[in-house]
Amino acid sequence: MQKNEIVELEITDLSYEGMGVAHHEGLTVFVNNALPGEIVKARILKVKKNFAFAKIEEMVKESPDRIKVDLRQWVQTGLASLAHLKYDKQLEFKRQQVVNLLQKAHMDDVEVGQTLASPEEVGYRNKGQVPVRNVNGQLEIGFFRRHSHDLMPLTNFFTTDPEIDRTLLAVRDILRANKVPAYDEKNHKGEVRYLDVRRSKATGEIMVILVTLDKDFPQLAKVTEEISKIDGVTSVILNHNPQKTNVILGKKDYLLWGKDYITDKIGDIKFKISPQSFFQINSLQTPRLYQLAIDKAELKPDDVVIDAYSGIGTIGLSVAKHVKEVRGMEVVKPAVEDANNNATLNGIDNAHYVVGKAEEIMPKWAADGLKTDVIFVDPPRKGLTPEFIEAAVKTGPEKIVYISCNPATMVRDLEQFKEAGYDFDRIDPVDMFPQTPHVEAVSVLKKK
Numbered sequence: 001m002q003k004n005e006i007v008e009l010e011i012t013d014l015s016y017e018g019m020g021v022a023h024h025e026g027l028t029v030f031v032n033n034a035l036p037g038e039i040v041k042a043r044i045l046k047v048k049k050n051f052a053f054a055k056i057e058e059m060v061k062e063s064p065d066r067i068k069v070d071l072r073q074w075v076q077t078g079l080a081s082l083a084h085l086k087y088d089k090q091l092e093f094k095r096q097q098v099v100n101l102l103q104k105a106h107m108d109d110v111e112v113g114q115t116l117a118s119p120e121e122v123g124y125r126n127k128g129q130v131p132v133r134n135v136n137g138q139l140e141i142g143f144f145r146r147h148s149h150d151l152m153p154l155t156n157f158f159t160t161d162p163e164i165d166r167t168l169l170a171v172r173d174i175l176r177a178n179k180v181p182a183y184d185e186k187n188h189k190g191e192v193r194y195l196d197v198r199r200s201k202a203t204g205e206i207m208v209i210l211v212t213l214d215k216d217f218p219q220l221a222k223v224t225e226e227i228s229k230i231d232g233v234t235s236v237i238l239n240h241n242p243q244k245t246n247v248i249l250g251k252k253d254y255l256l257w258g259k260d261y262i263t264d265k266i267g268d269i270k271f272k273i274s275p276q277s278f279f280q281i282n283s284l285q286t287p288r289l290y291q292l293a294i295d296k297a298e299l300k301p302d303d304v305v306i307d308a309y310s311g312i313g314t315i316g317l318s319v320a321k322h323v324k325e326v327r328g329m330e331v332v333k334p335a336v337e338d339a340n341n342n343a344t345l346n347g348i349d350n351a352h353y354v355v356g357k358a359e360e361i362m363p364k365w366a367a368d369g370l371k372t373d374v375i376f377v378d379p380p381r382k383g384l385t386p387e388f389i390e391a392a393v394k395t396g397p398e399k400i401v402y403i404s405c406n407p408a409t410m411v412r413d414l415e416q417f418k419e420a421g422y423d424f425d426r427i428d429p430v431d432m433f434p435q436t437p438h439v440e441a442v443s444v445l446k447k448k
């Protein structure tokens with residue numbers, strides 16, 4: 001197989017990134033935007049030792065599960081790489097990801113629930129974080145083509161709240177009118193690198209964050225004033241990112257106008273959210289995810305509960321009124337300040353959050369003799385560490401409720417808990433990210 005060769009391929013599977021998988025001349029071939037059951041003539045783009053990448057040149061046999069997508073950019077970028085697959089099949093794909101991982105780990109006896117569908121299939125994101133670049137001499141916002149930094153201009157971001165799209169376009173027009181230069185990655189010059197817009201569906205409040213190379217630039221005051229007049233905007237923030245890096249946000253935020261937070265609601269609890277605090281991006285599905293986790297925890301009034309990797313305290317504060325005490329930890333300091341303020345804001349006095357790495361705080365609590373009843377963990381994609389798991393077990397919880405955005409690390413960690421005397425018999429996938437291959441899942445471990 002050689003680069004640029006055209007080969008006929010039968011697609012047999014979808015990769016965890018949502019690419020069509022075929023086998024040809026002993027190699028696994030990943031075909032962009034192809035679906036299982038399809039036969040395609042594909043151009044080979046890259047050949048490695050054991051695998052190759054290809055793109056469709058001609059559709060020979062189309063899958064009945066394929067749907068027509070208005071803008072091919074949605075599928076071509078990482079924005080919505082499963083948008084061409086019928087929604088019920090997306091849900092099946094996500095469930096299958098979990099089934100495959102369990103099979104690999106020889107845990108076929110674990111039941112996997114049907115993926116809980118999202119109430120909104122498009123327009124569900126409460127946050128739009130988009131790159132700003134110069135394309136054909138004009139400042140554009142859009143999304144990078146997959147595996148590249150090649151910006152495809154967009155005016156409709158499909159998975160984000162349409163009110164966020166409207167705000168992004170208004171900011172783009174203000175930047176253009178004031179001749180603010182877009183960031184030029186190659187020469188590390190220009191000004192605006194990303195726009196980050198958050199909106200609460202519950203309160204309508206909008207936060208606009210300009211991610212910039214410099215802390216100040218000549219047009220900043222005028223641009224800020226104009227952005228502050230966009231309908232719904234309640235805060236304008238500058239995030240200073242002077243580094244040559246792919247990391248989107250810099251360390252420092254500066255309030256340019258309005259409030260330095262927006263307020264959102266989950267169920268009947270209010271949350272203040274700072275610019276760098278994590279907040280689940282699918283606002284309508286989040287309470288359903290938490291309810292699933294909380295129901296599984298079967299909480300009792302005298303329970304001591306841990307909310308690990310707590311963000312702004314969304315899980316702990318949702319359960320605080322039903323238990324004796326909640327303790328949480330989180331590595332981002334402003335998120336912890338938000339969590340403690342959010343407790344006060346909601347009249348909760350039995351929940352306390354501290355700043356630190358979960359894998360360091362949990363061993364300290366265990367060494368101090370803390371005894372717990374239920375531990376909620378909601379770690380980032382890399383999952384838990386052995387230090388965390390060992391310390392969590394030492395505090396003797398009856399149940400550990402694991403919420404994960406990466407079932408691969410979740411299954412790895414569940415195995416470790418099993419070795420440490422806990423058992424689980426079920427994983428429930430929850431669709432927090434329709435149109436993308438990302439899978440969220442919940443499982444509960446019980447002391448044997």
Ligand SMILES: C[S@@+](CC[C@H](N)C(=O)[O-])C[C@H]1O[C@@H](n2cnc3c(N)ncnc32)[C@H](O)[C@@H]1O
Nearest residue numbers: 278280309310311314330331357358378379380
């Ligand atoms: C998936 S989010 C969950 C947040 C929260 N539970 C929620 O549902 O909104 C993971 C959180 O873990 C935090 N985090 C990342 N690494 C951490 C670590 N080593 N120790 C503690 N928190 C960490 C992140 O800042 C983020 O807020």
